[in-house]
Amino acid sequence: MARRRDALTRPRVIAAATAVADRDGLTALTMRSLASELGVAPMAVYHHVPNKEAILDGVVDAVFSEITLPDVGGDWRTEMRMRAASAREVLRRHPWAVGLLESRAAPGPATLTHHDTVIAAFRAAGFSVRQTAHAMAVIDSFVYGFAVQEASLPFDDSESLDEVADGILDAETAERFPHLTELATVYVLEPGYSFGDEFDLGLDLILDGLDRLPRAAG
Amino acid sequence: MARRRDALTRPRVIAAATAVADRDGLTALTMRSLASELGVAPMAVYHHVPNKEAILDGVVDAVFSEITLPDVGGDWRTEMRMRAASAREVLRRHPWAVGLLESRAAPGPATLTHHDTVIAAFRAAGFSVRQTAHAMAVIDSFVYGFAVQEASLPFDDSESLDEVADGILDAETAERFPHLTELATVYVLEPGYSFGDEFDLGLDLILDGLDRLPRAAG
DNA sequence: CGAAGGAGCCGTACAAAGTACGAGCCCGCG
DNA sequence: CGCGGGCTCGTACTTTGTACGGCTCCTTCG
Numbered sequence: 383m384a385r386r387r388d389a390l391t392r393p394r395v396i397a398a399a400t401a402v403a404d405r406d407g408l409t410a411l412t413m414r415s416l417a418s419e420l421g422v423a424p425m426a427v428y429h430h431v432p433n434k435e436a437i438l439d440g441v442v443d444a445v446f447s448e449i450t451l452p453d454v455g456g457d458w459r460t461e462m463r464m465r466a467a468s469a470r471e472v473l474r475r476h477p478w479a480v481g482l483l484e485s486r487a488a489p490g491p492a493t494l495t496h497h498d499t500v501i502a503a504f505r506a507a508g509f510s511v512r513q514t515a516h517a518m519a520v521i522d523s524f525v526y527g528f529a530v531q532e533a534s535l536p537f538d539d540s541e542s543l544d545e546v547a548d549g550i551l552d553a554e555t556a557e558r559f560p561h562l563t564e565l566a567t568v569y570v571l572e573p574g575y576s577f578g579d580e581f582d583l584g585l586d587l588i589l590d591g592l593d594r595l596p597r598a599a600g
Numbered sequence: 601m602a603r604r605r606d607a608l609t610r611p612r613v614i615a616a617a618t619a620v621a622d623r624d625g626l627t628a629l630t631m632r633s634l635a636s637e638l639g640v641a642p643m644a645v646y647h648h649v650p651n652k653e654a655i656l657d658g659v660v661d662a663v664f665s666e667i668t669l670p671d672v673g674g675d676w677r678t679e680m681r682m683r684a685a686s687a688r689e690v691l692r693r694h695p696w697a698v699g700l701l702e703s704r705a706a707p708g709p710a711t712l713t714h715h716d717t718v719i720a721a722f723r724a725a726g727f728s729v730r731q732t733a734h735a736m737a738v739i740d741s742f743v744y745g746f747a748v749q750e751a752s753l754p755f756d757d758s759e760s761l762d763e764v765a766d767g768i769l770d771a772e773t774a775e776r777f778p779h780l781t782e783l784a785t786v787y788v789l790e791p792g793y794s795f796g797d798e799f800d801l802g803l804d805l806i807l808d809g810l811d812r813l814p815r816a817a818g
Numbered sequence: 819c820g821a822a823g824g825a826g827c828c829g830t831a832c833a834a835a836g837t838a839c840g841a842g843c844c845c846g847c848g
Numbered sequence: 849c850g851c852g853g854g855c856t857c858g859t860a861c862t863t864t865g866t867a868c869g870g871c872t873c874c875t876t877c878g
Contacts (some may be wrong), residue, residue, distance in 0.1 A: 390855080412835055423857045425837075430855095434836070480748070481702040484695070487754040489768075494777050501779035511787045519749070519798035520742065520805055527745030528737070530698070536705040550707075559712050561719035569729045580737035587738055591805035607826075630864060641828045643866080648826090652865065 390422060392430045396440040400476070403441070408478035438482055443490025445479045448472045451499045458507035459589050462517075465500065466525050466585050473529035480529045508597045517592050524588055528581055535577060608640060610648045614658040618694065621659070626696035656700055661708025663697045666690045669717045676725035677807050680735075683718065684743050684803050691747035698747045726815045735810050742806055746799055753795060 398419045403411045413434060417424040431437050450468035452461035473480055489497075497518075504514040556563040569575060616637045621629045631652060635642040649655050668686035670679035691698055707715075715736075722732040774781040787793065 413837080414835070424835095425839095425858080426856050428837070477702070481699045484699040484748050484751045487752060494773070494780060498777040498780040501783050505779060511783055515783060515787055516798060516801050519746070519795070520802035523743075523745035523749060523802060524738065524741045525745065526748045527741035527743065530702050530744045530748065531737070531741060533702040534705060555712070559716040561723060562712060562716040565719050565729055565733060569733055577737070580734060583734050584738035584741060587809035588806065591809045631866080632864075642864095643829080643868095644827050646866070 390420060390426060390430055392440065394420065395427055395430050395437065396444050399437050399441050400444055403478050404476060408481065439486055439488060439490060442479060442482050442486050443492045445472060445476050446490070446496050447492035448475075449496060451496065452503040454499065454502045455506050456503070458503060458509075459593065461503050462500075462521060462589065463585060466521060467581075469525050470529060470532075470581055473525075474532060477529075477533040480526065480533050483526065509595075510597075513592075513595055513597070516595075520588055520592070521585075524584060528584070532577065608638060608644060608648055610658065612638065613645055613648050613655065614662050617655050617659050618662060621696050622694060626699065657704055657706065657708060660697060660700050660704050661710045663690060663694050664708070664714050665710035666693075667714060669714065670721040672717065672720045673724050674721070676721060676727075677811065679721055680718075680739060680807065681803060684739060685799075687743050688747060688750075688799055691743075692750060695747075695751040698744065698751050701744065727813075728815075731810075731813055731815070734813075738806055738810070739803075742802060746802070750795065 395416070399411055399416050402415055402419050406415070413427060414424050416437070417427055420427070427437075431440070449472050450465060452458075452465045500518060501514055504517055505511070509517060551563055551566060570577075613634070617629055617634050620633055620637050624633070631642050631645060634655070635645055638645070645655075649658070667690050668683060670676075670683045718736060719732055722735055723729070727735060769781060769784060788795075
């Protein structure tokens, strides 16, 4: 099929789009920058993809494919903790992907595979269909929402957030938002704090809650 | 200050932007459509706002201001349930807002007020600073993530999702994703199902988990 | 009451981005 | 060796954000 060397393909287009978004941000991902990344003229891309929307769909699905799938039949808490951690890591590697999720209705094959496998893992652990739906809704909401918050953090985790705080927490602000200021100064701004740690705390809280549900088999 | 009648103001600009986004979607919110909504020439807007980014910042803050604040000193579970429900409802009214959250680093005054009040409510209920941070991280992640998922649903909740399902769940798909198909057919596609119900379930699970934390005073 | 000044508004124009259209090129097959 | 068609490209049109400078009308002060 590949007539000439290094022929363009849909996967190569998607991969290049991901690379550009990772490197320069989602807004920098234009048909022209993408073509440049591929070493090709802008219009060449359109023979492998109908439009930019399709590229974004493909990119989201590619991101999903990076998430490690749970082992069906393994301990569900272990597997789900692993999957959630992997999802968070992937979404941290591609922060722009979270914003894309919201606008994409049609899931791709990797996304469907992901969900199917997760459902299988829950069912194998004795969760009822209904419980599985509940469990996935909570966990996925938490993971996505956490990713949204991480993406909107103005610093790159444990970077000099003092500077950032200084910009926001001036004297007047501190007076108007005393509780926010307290939280920031006595906790968030302490050395060693990492918002990322909240992920494990929250996830454990949710997994504990799910563990408490009455279940058929263990 | 308002020299002529119906003078443009920053709040009016933000409100009009919100209206356009609600009515026609975020992509339809352009400087030109916004100006048209205001009955004004495109460039007129720039005398009240430095650029489009500032409008989006303002819109996000305006959305936050719509969320009902918790009553500091009230029962924290009741208050937080109410706040979360309000937040979800607001984000359902403005589905495009979720995607904006991710790209906006600088919080506006309404956003700061919101967070400050929530912190105050937790602290008043006996949560330590650290526990408050944990609690907010879980709850907010859940709420945002749930909103993301709701926004990406291809149907308007309890609309004819049979049609949508028919499009996705053809014979081949059903074979490749058996667990997904099972979940869909025996639960999601049953009459009376609403993804929104998962919100209350998940929220209760989280609030239960928070309730189990050792706390100073009630 | 009139002139000055500035605030608010607008018309024009340009750069960047998505993409339609049709021509050119190059490969494998006959 | 020639041909057909898939891949690529150049050009150009539309839409969007926004810089620049002019116009207009209210407010203020003499």
